Amino acid sequence: MSVLVTSASSAKALVISRSLGRKGIDVIATDSDRFSAAFFSKYCKCYFLSPHPERSPFAFLNALENALRKRKIDVLMPVNSTETLLISKYKKKLELYTKVPYADYFKMVQLHDKKRLMEIAAEIGIPIPRTYVVSDVYEIRNIAGKVAYPVVIKPRDSTSSRGVQYAHSEEELIRIYRRFIKSYDNSALIQEYIPGDGYGVSVLFNQGELRALFTHRRLREYPITGGPSTLRESVRHPEMERIAVKLLEYMEWHGVAMVEFKLDKRTNRPVLIEVNPRFWGSINQAIASGVNFPYLLYKMATEGDIEPVLKYKLGVKTRLLMNDLRALFSILRHSNNRIQNFRQFLKFKGIIDDVISREDMLPILFFIYTNIREMLNRG
Numbered sequence: 001m002s003v004l005v006t007s008a009s010s011a012k013a014l015v016i017s018r019s020l021g022r023k024g025i026d027v028i029a030t031d032s033d034r035f036s037a038a039f040f041s042k043y044c045k046c047y048f049l050s051p052h053p054e055r056s057p058f059a060f061l062n063a064l065e066n067a068l069r070k071r072k073i074d075v076l077m078p079v080n081s082t083e084t085l086l087i088s089k090y091k092k093k094l095e096l097y098t099k100v101p102y103a104d105y106f107k108m109v110q111l112h113d114k115k116r117l118m119e120i121a122a123e124i125g126i127p128i129p130r131t132y133v134v135s136d137v138y139e140i141r142n143i144a145g146k147v148a149y150p151v152v153i154k155p156r157d158s159t160s161s162r163g164v165q166y167a168h169s170e171e172e173l174i175r176i177y178r179r180f181i182k183s184y185d186n187s188a189l190i191q192e193y194i195p196g197d198g199y200g201v202s203v204l205f206n207q208g209e210l211r212a213l214f215t216h217r218r219l220r221e222y223p224i225t226g227g228p229s230t231l232r233e234s235v236r237h238p239e240m241e242r243i244a245v246k247l248l249e250y251m252e253w254h255g256v257a258m259v260e261f262k263l264d265k266r267t268n269r270p271v272l273i274e275v276n277p278r279f280w281g282s283i284n285q286a287i288a289s290g291v292n293f294p295y296l297l298y299k300m301a302t303e304g305d306i307e308p309v310l311k312y313k314l315g316v317k318t319r320l321l322m323n324d325l326r327a328l329f330s331i332l333r334h335s336n337n338r339i340q341n342f343r344q345f346l347k348f349k350g351i352i353d354d355v356i357s358r359e360d361m362l363p364i365l366f367f368i369y370t371n372i373r374e375m376l377n378r379g
Contacts, residue, residue, distance in 0.1 A: 008036035
């Protein structure tokens with residue numbers, strides 16, 4: 001029993017590696033960073049360096065193919081968007097050597113592209129924010145004069161809130177858009193801002209049939225204006241779950257995905273925000289609550305099918321401490337209730353961390369190192 005996990009420097013790759021390693025599966029990890037946290041986990045049997053999938057996609061694919069051919073690995077499990085899309089695109093070639101339990105590239109792109117996702121959702125009657133597609137600087141003036149503010153500006157193919165910005169006036173929207181097009185080649189999406197809490201419905205599908213489901217509510221996120229969750233808890237929300245299943249059944253989905261919602265506080269109804277057609281950053285939340293998506297995906301790939309897992313523990317809380325600290329600092333800068341917010345942050349009891357583990361301490365040092373290095377490089 002063996003699996004190849006990519007993006008070993010990420011927190012979710014470490015979580016996935018531990019999850020599979022605890023089940024007795026040999027974990028082989030890869031990344032372009034030699035100080036990747038998962039490399040140093042006691043649950044990682046071995047690792048190898050590979051080219052960066054974004055900067056050198058074909059060299060990355062060649063490295064994977066060579067490793068799969070030589071090591072006879074049972075399942076390939078990409079983690080982040082870039083390599084998941086790339087591996088999905090060349091899935092047939094890689095399946096000569098291993099199992100690749102992910103959706104076909106065409107379906108992947110349909111959900112990854114935020115414009116196309118909104119079109120599909122509208123076609124099948126799923127509630128979405130009012131959405132405008134902007135293709136040039138002349139069109140933005142017309143849109144800026146008719147939208148209700150605030151609005152969200154986002155690239156069609158971004159992940160983890162990268163590139164997402166907010167405008168509160170016509171002048172600000174035009175100014176942001178002009179800067180925006182210098183960084184992103186494709187057209188921008190302008191969307192209505194939905195006030196309310198964020199939720200995620202995570203699923204595993206086997207050729208269009210639901211096999212696992214889990215819902216969490218975001219308690220904090222970073223950036224605090226709307227980004228990946230840093231503190232969350234397990235909940236149920238039947239209406240969101242019904243919508244998520246409806247969408248992915250329509251897509252005849254295969255593999256994992258997370259459907260993101262906002263619970264509109266004006267109407268108390270869920271609104272679809274986006275879909276991550278891959279593993280998501282808060283994967284530890286599902287595992288800690290009793291839905292072990294990495295192991296279920298592995299079993300489904302190697303055995304053909306699994307029994308559905310639709311029940312889990314409610315009220316379980318997890319967090320990624322380093323990013324939660326960033327969220328805290330942002331909240332303190334913008335809040336009038338600093339003491340209250342700081343006290344809430346200090347409530348560690350009963351919260352499970354994504355990275356910190358007493359039984360597997362060494363990866364923590366490398367995770368902190370790579371994150372500090374990344375922050376310094378950005379600065």
